Amino acid sequence: QVQLVESGGGLVQAGGSLRLSCATSAIIFSISDMGWYRQAPGKQRELVATITRGGSTNYADSVKDRFTISRDNTKNSVYLQMNSLKPEDTAVYYCHAHSIPPFSRDYWGQGTQVTVSS
Numbered sequence: 001q002v003q004l005v006e007s008g009g010g011l012v013q014a015g016g017s018l019r020l021s022c023a024t025s026a027i028i029f030s031i032s033d034m035g036w037y038r039q040a041p042g043k044q045r046e047l048v049a050t051i052t053r054g055g056s057t058n059y060a061d062s063v064k065d066r067f068t069i070s071r072d073n074t075k076n077s078v079y080l081q082m083n084s085l086k087p088e089d090t091a092v093y094y095c096h097a098h099s100i101p102p103f104s105r106d107y108w109g110q111g112t113q114v115t116v117s118s
Contacts, residue, residue: 003024003025003028003097003107003109004022004023004024004028004095004096004097004107004108004109004110005022005023005024005109005110006020006021006022006093006094006095006109006110006111006112007020007021007022007112008020008021008112009093009112009113009114010113010114010115011115011116011117012085012114012115012116012117013116013117014085014086014087014116014117014118015084015085016085016116017081017082017083017084017085018082018085018114019079019080019081019082020036020079020080020082020093020095020112020114021077021078021079022034022036022077022078022079022095022109023075023076023077024076024077024095024097024107025076026076028076028097028099028107029071029073029076029077029097030053030073030076031053031099031100031103032053032097032098032099032100032107033050033051033052033053033097033098033100034050034051034069034071034078034095034096034097034098035047035048035049035050035051035069035078035095035096035097035098036048036049036050036069036078036080036093036094036095036096037093037094037096038089038091038092038093038094038114039091039092039094039111040088040090040091040092043091045094046060047060048060048063048067048069048080048093049063049067049068049069049080050069051069051070051071051078053100055071057069062088063082063089066082066083066084066085067080067081067082067083068080068081068083069081078095080093082114085114085116086116087116087117087118088116089114089116090114090115090116091113091114092111092112092113092114093111093112093113093114094108094109094110094111094112095108095109096108096109
């Protein structure tokens with residue numbers, strides 16, 4: 001059963017932009033802090049950005065000032081706007097939801113490929 005559905009990946013040239021979207025159920029969205037992670041070939045999955053239910057954000061140093069995470073409570077969705085993309089941003093990007101206590105569950109999307117050509 002797919003809980004998080006991502007879209008928006010693709011191939012883009014260096015310097016370009018992409019916007020990733022992740023939709024989930026109203027129940028999961030309302031009780032969860034949301035985030036984006038990525039995993040490049042041969043590397044561990046790493047945090048890209050997170051946003052709490054209250055809208056507080058956190059970014060990896062490597063994407064600060066280039067990526068913006070946001071959430072739309074009316075659409076039960078979280079977004080990742082990626083600007084000034086670099087070849088090193090190439091990875092599979094995963095949407096993540098962490099539901100707050102007492103639920104305390106983690107949900108992952110299936111991943112969407114982002115490829116940045118030089």
